[in-house]
Amino acid sequence: MALSHLAQRFFPSVLWRGDPTLPRVALTFDDGPDPVNTPRLLDVLAKFGIKASFFLQGRNVEHYPEVAAQIAAEAHTIGNHTYNHTRLILKSRRLIYQEIKHAEKAITRATGSSTRFFRPPYGQMDWRALKIASEMGYQVVIWSALPWDWKAKIPKKIVTATLSCLFNGAIIVLHDRTPELPAALELIIEIGKQRGFSFVSLEQMICSQ
Numbered sequence: 001m002a003l004s005h006l007a008q009r010f011f012p013s014v015l016w017r018g019d020p021t022l023p024r025v026a027l028t029f030d031d032g033p034d035p036v037n038t039p040r041l042l043d044v045l046a047k048f049g050i051k052a053s054f055f056l057q058g059r060n061v062e063h064y065p066e067v068a069a070q071i072a073a074e075a076h077t078i079g080n081h082t083y084n085h086t087r088l089i090l091k092s093r094r095l096i097y098q099e100i101k102h103a104e105k106a107i108t109r110a111t112g113s114s115t116r117f118f119r120p121p122y123g124q125m126d127w128r129a130l131k132i133a134s135e136m137g138y139q140v141v142i143w144s145a146l147p148w149d150w151k152a153k154i155p156k157k158i159v160t161a162t163l164s165c166l167f168n169g170a171i172i173v174l175h176d177r178t179p180e181l182p183a184a185l186e187l188i189i190e191i192g193k194q195r196g197f198s199f200v201s202l203e204q205m206i207c208s209q
């Protein structure tokens with residue numbers, strides 16, 4: 001059973017979609033920051049005046065702190081995605097805590113602010129990890145749609161797959177490092193807007209619920 005279904009059942013506090021009555025979609029970008037692709041994604045988002053959310057790996061933030069700082073400066077939501085992108089299943093309490101804490105420290109150092117959202121790598125975590133992240137004060141976020149952008153080799157495929165995931169309150173996962181994504185993102189936003197959707201950050205999605 002997918003985590004989203006289990007989470008709804010046993011952990012209603014896990015966020016996997018927004019308000020189903022509003023035509024709003026949250027684009028989320030995982031695994032960055034990437035020194036080349038992330039600034040290109042930020043340019044596209046800025047062109048449309050749209051806020052999105054970035055779940056950053058702590059180790060990448062340490063490599064590219066200036067890119068993390070740019071994401072924050074442009075008022076996008078930043079989330080914690082662990083330090084090493086470790087799968088949080090059957091891991092010790094200490095390791096889980098350190099993975100989250102070290103990422104948090106890297107993000108705070110780079111951006112000057114702390115994060116409120118946490119997404120487990122691969123969208124997978126056991127009850128222990130879920131409990132620890134919640135106790136640390138995070139809103140745990142998974143997703144409602146995964147267009148598999150990293151498998152697509154041409155922008156058109158990413159556009160088609162992502163557009164098929166647009167529905168009220170959708171939280172969509174894409175990946176900073178997919179080389180074709182910046183080109184695809186322009187079309188996704190353009191066509192999505194034509195279809196009546198607005199794109200919001202998780203912060204915006206939560207605040208107005």
Ligand SMILES: [Zn+2]
Pocket residue numbers: 030031081085121122
């Ligand atoms: Zn990831």
